[in-house]
Amino acid sequence: MSMIADFYGGKSILITGATGFLGKVLMEKLFRTSPDLRVIYILVRPKAGQTLQQRVFQILNSKLFEKVKEVCPNVHEKIRAISADLNQNDFAISMQDMQELLSYTDIIFHCAATVRFDDHLRHAVQLNVTATQQLLLMASQMPNLEAFIHISTAFSNCNLKHIDEVIYPCPVEPKKIIDSMEWLDDAIIDEITPKLIGDRPNTYTYTKALGEMVVQQESGKLNLAIIRPSIVGATWQEPFPGWVDNVNGPTGLIVAAGKGFLRSIRATPMAVADLIPADIVVNLTLAVGWYTAVHRPKSTLIYHCTSGNLNPCNWGKMGIQVLATFEKIPLERAFRRPKADFTTNNVTTQYWNAVSHRAPAIIYDFYLRLTGRKPRMTKLMNRLLRTLSMLEYFINRSWEWSTYNTEMLMSKLSPEDQRVFNFDVRQLNWLEYIENYVLGVKKYLLKEDMAGIPEAKQHLKRLRNIHYLFNTALFLIAWRLLIARSQVARNVWFFIVSFCYKFLSYFRASSTLKV
Numbered sequence: 477m478s479m480i481a482d483f484y485g486g487k488s489i490l491i492t493g494a495t496g497f498l499g500k501v502l503m504e505k506l507f508r509t510s511p512d513l514r515v516i517y518i519l520v521r522p523k524a525g526q527t528l529q530q531r532v533f534q535i536l537n538s539k540l541f542e543k544v545k546e547v548c549p550n551v552h553e554k555i556r557a558i559s560a561d562l563n564q565n566d567f568a569i570s571m572q573d574m575q576e577l578l579s580y581t582d583i584i585f586h587c588a589a590t591v592r593f594d595d596h597l598r599h600a601v602q603l604n605v606t607a608t609q610q611l612l613l614m615a616s617q618m619p620n621l622e623a624f625i626h627i628s629t630a631f632s633n634c635n636l637k638h639i640d641e642v643i644y645p646c647p648v649e650p651k652k653i654i655d656s657m658e659w660l661d662d663a664i665i666d667e668i669t670p671k672l673i674g675d676r677p678n679t680y681t682y683t684k685a686l687g688e689m690v691v692q693q694e695s696g697k698l699n700l701a702i703i704r705p706s707i708v709g710a711t712w713q714e715p716f717p718g719w720v721d722n723v724n725g726p727t728g729l730i731v732a733a734g735k736g737f738l739r740s741i742r743a744t745p746m747a748v749a750d751l752i753p754a755d756i757v758v759n760l761t762l763a764v765g766w767y768t769a770v771h772r773p774k775s776t777l778i779y780h781c782t783s784g785n786l787n788p789c790n791w792g793k794m795g796i797q798v799l800a801t802f803e804k805i806p807l808e809r810a811f812r813r814p815k816a817d818f819t820t821n822n823v824t825t826q827y828w829n830a831v832s833h834r835a836p837a838i839i840y841d842f843y844l845r846l847t848g849r850k851p852r853m854t855k856l857m858n859r860l861l862r863t864l865s866m867l868e869y870f871i872n873r874s875w876e877w878s879t880y881n882t883e884m885l886m887s888k889l890s891p892e893d894q895r896v897f898n899f900d901v902r903q904l905n906w907l908e909y910i911e912n913y914v915l916g917v918k919k920y921l922l923k924e925d926m927a928g929i930p931e932a933k934q935h936l937k938r939l940r941n942i943h944y945l946f947n948t949a950l951f952l953i954a955w956r957l958l959i960a961r962s963q964v965a966r967n968v969w970f971f972i973v974s975f976c977y978k979f980l981s982y983f984r985a986s987s988t989l990k991v
């Protein structure tokens with residue numbers, strides 16, 4: 477019997493960010509392993525023309541929840557969507573809903589955040605800091621609350637090289653930042669943002685660090701824990717390998733590489749690719765929820781959910797495996813054949829961007845214009861290059877995260893819990909994982925049919941032939957221009973032609989003699 481699964485039985489659990497990538501995997505695992513839980517409250521906002529109910533319906537009817545429906549057929553009744561916007565005061569939750577949440581919640585998993593790197597500081601502070609503060613305030617009014625689990629990021633202190641499972645204070649107090657966001661106008665915020673974020677690369681990592689400070693400062697009598705995952709990737713094993721449904725982190729680059737848009741990247745091949753599968757993060761999160769509630773550690777424990785120190789993989793190895801998988805299982809309608817040039821040099825990066833990215837986009841747009849269609853490739857390529865520039869910070873450095881608390885927790889689990897809530901990244905085989913990841917991108921994110929693989933392979937062959945033809949034509953044109961202008965080139969050309977002619981004459985003569 478799993479103690480952790482048993483613990484969540486009969487519980488009322490509040491999840492923020494349940495419609496996000498990690499939140500969905502968390503919800504799925506909870507329902508699958510503890511189908512007898514009382515209710516999961518999720519804070520949801522209407523989005524993209526969909527009502528709350530439509531959003532929940534879509535999630536529960538997705539492929540991810542197929543197994544849940546077998547073990548928990550009444551899952552629809554156990555999920556209670558509460559209309560909320562974390563950008564608003566009191567999250568714009570109705571009095572009645574708020575009363576219900578305050579009275580019944582036993583555990584909180586706070587996953588909601590803005591994960592955009594370039595978000596305006598005001599918005600990032602609102603969601604990643606102020607909302608966390610408000611949720612903690614709400615939590616302090618919940619008489620039954622047993623644990624509050626805050627999801628942060630391993631990169632909240634990415635300005636350091638070695639990171640321990642402790643909170644590193646930022647120079648300016650979060651409360652001062654929250655207050656100042658209320659009265660400073662956007663122009664001034666823009667001006668002070670670089671000074672505030674200091675040696676961090678973006679507002680995301682900075683506000684996640686502030687969020688951790690808030691958790692520490694507002695802890696009061698609450699039973700808290702913080703989880704810091706590194707780069708969350710597709711699922712490893714559960715509910716099935718390779719599940720992913722958004723383009724954040726490496727996923728977008730895998731798509732761009734498979735479709736042939738992205739063919740070179742400024743990345744350090746030997747830098748550690750600290751990826752962590754979403755199901756490992758979720759298993760650790762649930763184990764932490766149980767441990768925090770049952771064992772009530774004296775202080776707020778921080779758990780690093782990273783792979784680099786236990787089972788390292790690097791970007792070079794990952795790139796090679798991604799490409800090898802695309803050889804076997806290509807994506808449909810690729811723009812060019814997948815290729816991966818890693819470079820660390822600025823000049824080479826500019827060269828590859830011009831030759832491999834911008835030039836083909838311009839040529840393709842020219843072709844679209846000629847055929848009466850709207851050009852779009854240059855715009856798409858510019859957005860991709862902009863995204864790349866934001867991710868580059870993370871693929872040209874390595875970090876060391878200590879994992880004492882995570883390892884301590886592993887040792888506290890029963891053998892059954894170690895199996896059901898496995899977060900031991902040492903057991904992960906990277907090559908197999910990456911192959912499943914790429915396959916998952918194709919199946920679950922792009923929704924491509926496996927039956928289309930032969931056609932996709934044919935398409936790549938056609939692209940290869942076009943490539944050869946184009947290069948040959950380019951070479952001949954260049955050569956023709958050269959011999960028109962240079963005597964040396966002309967001499968070389970005549971020498972090659974006469975050599976070939978003599979060679980052919982000799983063969984013709986020797987074959988006539990044999991007859």
Ligand SMILES: CCCCCCCCCCCCCCCCCCCCCC(=O)SCCNC(=O)CCNC(=O)[C@H](O)C(C)(C)COP(=O)(O)OP(=O)(O)OC[C@H]1O[C@@H](n2cnc3c(N)ncnc32)[C@H](O)[C@@H]1OP(=O)(O)O
Nearest residue numbers: 591592593629724725726728729733739740741816863870
């Ligand atoms: C050479 C070949 C290589 C081959 C093989 C490849 C092998 C593998 C090598 C892999 C190296 C991996 C490095 C990972 C490092 C991650 C570090 C994470 C560390 C922290 C982790 C965390 O703790 S937290 C989660 C991370 N948080 C994000 O990851 C959000 C990022 N994102 C944004 O901050 C906004 O997105 C941003 C970009 C501002 C645009 O913003 P924007 O306003 O211009 O526009 P949008 O957001 O609407 O996106 C505009 C279009 O970019 C598309 N796109 C969005 N993300 C994309 C993405 N990652 N890759 C591609 N494409 C992406 C999107 O699909 C749209 O495409 P479309 O236009 O066609 O619809």
Ligand SMILES: NC(=O)C1=CN([C@@H]2O[C@H](COP(=O)(O)OP(=O)(O)OC[C@H]3O[C@@H](n4cnc5c(N)ncnc54)[C@H](OP(=O)(O)O)[C@@H]3O)[C@@H](O)[C@H]2O)C=CC1
Nearest residue numbers: 493494495496497498561562563587588589629705707708
């Ligand atoms: N993905 C990664 O690589 C990593 C993620 N993390 C952390 O994990 C957590 C989850 O990330 P992930 O699932 O990837 O992120 P997603 O962007 O997929 O999900 C974010 C969630 O937050 C919700 N949210 C955002 N704004 C609001 C709002 N104003 N009101 C209500 N809900 C809101 C979103 O709701 P909606 O659907 O309505 O937009 C969504 O459910 C975050 O705290 C992140 O910092 C940490 C390390 C790495």
